[in-house]
Amino acid sequence: MSAVAFLAGRGGWRPDFWTLVAVAAWAILIVLLLIPLGLVLVSSVRDESGELTLANWQRLFTSARYFNALVNTLIVGFGGLAGALLLGSVMAFCMARIQIAGGRFVSIMAILALVSPPFIGAYSWIVLFGSGGIVRQTLMGWGIFMPPIYGLWGILIVFAFKFYPYVYLLTSGALANVNRSLEEAAENLGLTPFQRVMKISFPLVLPALSAGGLLALIHAIADFGTPRLLGRGFNVLATEAYTAYSAEIGSNLGMATTLSLVLILMSMIFVFIQRYMSRRNVYHSNLINRPEKIRLRGFASVAAHAAVYFIALGGAMPAIIAAIYSVRKTNGPVFQPGFGLESYSRIIATLGDVVRNSLLFSGASVLLIVVIGTLIGCLVARRNTAHSSLLDATLMVPYVMPGIVVGVAFIAAFNTPPLVMTGTAAIIILSVFIRRLPYAVRSSAAALRQVGPSVEEAAISLGYSPVQAFLKVTIPLILPGIVAGAMLSFVTAVNELSSSLVLYVGGTITMPVKIYIAINDGDYGTAASLSTILLVLSGSAIYLAFRLLGRDERALL
Amino acid sequence: MRNWARGRGFFAGMAYLNVEGAIKHYGATTALNGVSFTVAKGEFFTLLGPSGCGKTTLLRSIAGFSQLSAGRVTLDGTDLLAVPPHKRDIGMVFQDYAIFPHLTVADNVAFGLKARKIAASEISDRVAEALATVRLSALSERLPAALSGGQQQRIGIARAMVVKPRLLLMDEPLSNLDAKLRLDLRDEIRDIQRTIGIAAIYVTHDQEEALAISDRICVMDSGSIEQIGTPQQIYGQPATRFVASFVGTMNLFAPAAFGLPDVPGVAQWALRPERLRLAEAGASDDSSFAGLVEHFTYLGREAHLTVQAQGHRLVAQIAAPPADLAIEAGREIQLSFDRADLQAFDAAGRRVRTERVA
Numbered sequence A: 001m002s003a004v005a006f007l008a009g010r011g012g013w014r015p016d017f018w019t020l021v022a023v024a025a026w027a028i029l030i031v032l033l034l035i036p037l038g039l040v041l042v043s044s045v046r047d048e049s050g051e052l053t054l055a056n057w058q059r060l061f062t063s064a065r066y067f068n069a070l071v072n073t074l075i076v077g078f079g080g081l082a083g084a085l086l087l088g089s090v091m092a093f094c095m096a097r098i099q100i101a102g103g104r105f106v107s108i109m110a111i112l113a114l115v116s117p118p119f120i121g122a123y124s125w126i127v128l129f130g131s132g133g134i135v136r137q138t139l140m141g142w143g144i145f146m147p148p149i150y151g152l153w154g155i156l157i158v159f160a161f162k163f164y165p166y167v168y169l170l171t172s173g174a175l176a177n178v179n180r181s182l183e184e185a186a187e188n189l190g191l192t193p194f195q196r197v198m199k200i201s202f203p204l205v206l207p208a209l210s211a212g213g214l215l216a217l218i219h220a221i222a223d224f225g226t227p228r229l230l231g232r233g234f235n236v237l238a239t240e241a242y243t244a245y246s247a248e249i250g251s252n253l254g255m256a257t258t259l260s261l262v263l264i265l266m267s268m269i270f271v272f273i274q275r276y277m278s279r280r281n282v283y284h285s286n287l288i289n290r291p292e293k294i295r296l297r298g299f300a301s302v303a304a305h306a307a308v309y310f311i312a313l314g315g316a317m318p319a320i321i322a323a324i325y326s327v328r329k330t331n332g333p334v335f336q337p338g339f340g341l342e343s344y345s346r347i348i349a350t351l352g353d354v355v356r357n358s359l360l361f362s363g364a365s366v367l368l369i370v371v372i373g374t375l376i377g378c379l380v381a382r383r384n385t386a387h388s389s390l391l392d393a394t395l396m397v398p399y400v401m402p403g404i405v406v407g408v409a410f411i412a413a414f415n416t417p418p419l420v421m422t423g424t425a426a427i428i429i430l431s432v433f434i435r436r437l438p439y440a441v442r443s444s445a446a447a448l449r450q451v452g453p454s455v456e457e458a459a460i461s462l463g464y465s466p467v468q469a470f471l472k473v474t475i476p477l478i479l480p481g482i483v484a485g486a487m488l489s490f491v492t493a494v495n496e497l498s499s500s501l502v503l504y505v506g507g508t509i510t511m512p513v514k515i516y517i518a519i520n521d522g523d524y525g526t527a528a529s530l531s532t533i534l535l536v537l538s539g540s541a542i543y544l545a546f547r548l549l550g551r552d553e554r555a556l557l
Numbered sequence B: 001m002r003n004w005a006r007g008r009g010f011f012a013g014m015a016y017l018n019v020e021g022a023i024k025h026y027g028a029t030t031a032l033n034g035v036s037f038t039v040a041k042g043e044f045f046t047l048l049g050p051s052g053c054g055k056t057t058l059l060r061s062i063a064g065f066s067q068l069s070a071g072r073v074t075l076d077g078t079d080l081l082a083v084p085p086h087k088r089d090i091g092m093v094f095q096d097y098a099i100f101p102h103l104t105v106a107d108n109v110a111f112g113l114k115a116r117k118i119a120a121s122e123i124s125d126r127v128a129e130a131l132a133t134v135r136l137s138a139l140s141e142r143l144p145a146a147l148s149g150g151q152q153q154r155i156g157i158a159r160a161m162v163v164k165p166r167l168l169l170m171d172e173p174l175s176n177l178d179a180k181l182r183l184d185l186r187d188e189i190r191d192i193q194r195t196i197g198i199a200a201i202y203v204t205h206d207q208e209e210a211l212a213i214s215d216r217i218c219v220m221d222s223g224s225i226e227q228i229g230t231p232q233q234i235y236g237q238p239a240t241r242f243v244a245s246f247v248g249t250m251n252l253f254a255p256a257a258f259g260l261p262d263v264p265g266v267a268q269w270a271l272r273p274e275r276l277r278l279a280e281a282g283a284s285d286d287s288s289f290a291g292l293v294e295h296f297t298y299l300g301r302e303a304h305l306t307v308q309a310q311g312h313r314l315v316a317q318i319a320a321p322p323a324d325l326a327i328e329a330g331r332e333i334q335l336s337f338d339r340a341d342l343q344a345f346d347a348a349g350r351r352v353r354t355e356r357v358a
């Protein structure tokens, strides 16, 4: 259809730019994904002596322990999904369609919730609502009984507040882009406001809603920090896999990889269901008539503000707690009454290279992610061939791969020649790169589909070569999406824990890994202050994106 | 009235654009089914046809945005399909406008000129002129998101014409404009096209517009060409029943109706509404007949009559009706026509020559 198709088509087998991109994309996927994953698969059907065996798979279904973990994973997955959908869609509707005072502050809070460093989030909930939690103790002091936040319900509450931003960010963007004429047409045809929402707006934002829900679901079933700290005996596949891998005595790599494969499979199935659901609902918006935000009055306005701020502050709470605890006075790892900067001076004195590592590694991986992700995204969006569909499908694999699996797979693949990378910075950078690549591909492909091919064709008909047309028309149009994607990638890269946890050595330790170690050592002051530094980094990345683009929070989508 | 009218028909022989056997399949659908035609330099060539008949597909294939499944296209003697789209120098006005949302109106129009490395001062002159032509001078610094559909459509026209391409393709460029602006702009488009002397292919649904503006018209149906000809030929001598009823209104009736002789090979007769006359009451030559009035519509310049006669519903158009003419429904009137004005079609819908009938 478009320029890309033209280059691909006529004129024989001249290796044009996009063919090179396709070849490079496959090379990357084979080396960094398919070979390591193949080795993981092999290890799940081998015993210690290297013999083929199905024992691990047998144990999965016969042992009550693993079967429970499987069921529990589904429960927290769908529970987390339900919570995220509820909070996310309420927030999205209010923010996209109603004038909310301090809207920018609210969207920053939503992003803080997304970027709360792993582990410190669950830790903060315990600080407030655990058995000895501040809020719980205060309420008990007033005679109000409150169960501690452990077990299934605790996990679900934390997940709802942790994952709602996926739903919110995607859906509010879509809601803000629904052509107002469509809703007006429906109104004009006599539909009540409720029917209008159900019959017009809902189907139109369904792709975004389900994409956001999918992200929440996948993260919920892969998360192991929250169940580990809050579960108290409530185990899921991710925690069992981690236990099987990391046990000092009796480490069972085969079982860990088997459980991880089940996780991947499960996520894959959800991804395909979501894609099937939203397949029929792709539409182009020609941006003619954007909806306006309505101004509510009186009680309705108070209720909308209360809902929005409750969700926003609930989601950002772990980050806020971390910031407060980072300036508590400490003596070694023990908190003292009052405030002080001991935690930060300790970081400056001893952990400078940890901070530097984090910045360097994430910067490098973001650069790779943005450049390669955008190119592949364009390829996938504009070339409707069997080949591009296969590429897209393959990219689903890292999309759903838990970090632990990536770590283990990279160890398996790059510990021996021909390519030895274990212990290097490169292996950490590449592991982050391959895990986040699908996000960049998807977001640039989505942005591109919004643009529609005919503007690019218009530029070509006016005499610009396909590459020039792409640079002059398409790139400016999808730039907000690319920059936003880069910022989110940076934020996730700098917060990346689980694969680095497997891959780090003394010299390549990063901030999230250090936080993990500090929490395990009971050094909460260091953990809180490192978390705060991460938050500030993430926050400034996002602020920068807003400033550069000169737009509101929609630019992040 | 229009001096280019004299040149009509003259164009048919001189091929500038040559499309031969164009076929395009989309999976199971055939959007173009062996389309061949030529367009001469300076000619205004119109594609007319019902929705979905393949007009856009044909334009996009010529511009190079979709690949023909088979066929040849040459422009000025060179094989167009071997030239990448951006080197074809073919201007296109897109059916969905395709305005660059991130550029101002003026930058949209200047976009193609910049690709041609034209001096900045000349660019601003030409942009200003083009914007004046499409009546958008006042909006030149606006972003497209703040414009109406019709205004965006006019940016598309200005943007394609300002570069003076070798061939101009326009896909329903006036579909979203009010009647007055439509008339003004279609004359402007025609004037500019004539002044620059480029060939233009124009797509429209509007038959009146097609008749008014074109040197030649190509009527399409379901991916095939039904007829190519001057407006007079298309309207006056339609090659098929499809063309006859698609362009203008046509009264169709059975072979033996109204005392017509049964001519072998004729499956249907056709008569334009303006060829039906009111006859004197009581007059009865062999081509006059009685009918019952169903509707009478007075339109000032003309009047329309719907009449039920011998099992057929006929439409008659009366030019310059006298002011006191008022025929109430239910009245019986006499109508007549000249047999020379009849057209005949065979069972396959093709035109049959029938000199003998008259």
Ligand SMILES: Nc1ncnc2c1ncn2[C@@H]1O[C@H](COP(=O)(O)OP(=O)(O)OP(=O)(O)O)[C@@H](O)[C@H]1O
Pocket (backbone or CB within 6 Å): B026, B029, B030, B031, B050, B051, B052, B053, B054, B055, B056, B057, B058, B095
């Ligand atoms: N990308 C496509 N994939 C499949 N079928 C298509 C595609 N584009 C067009 N078609 C089909 O080809 C046929 C011709 O379409 P085309 O857009 O050329 O019609 P058109 O004459 O321009 O109609 P309109 O006057 O409504 O614009 C239609 O039946 C249409 O459904």
Ligand SMILES: [Mg+2]
Pocket (backbone or CB within 6 Å): B055, B056, B057, B095, B171
């Ligand atoms: Mg069309």
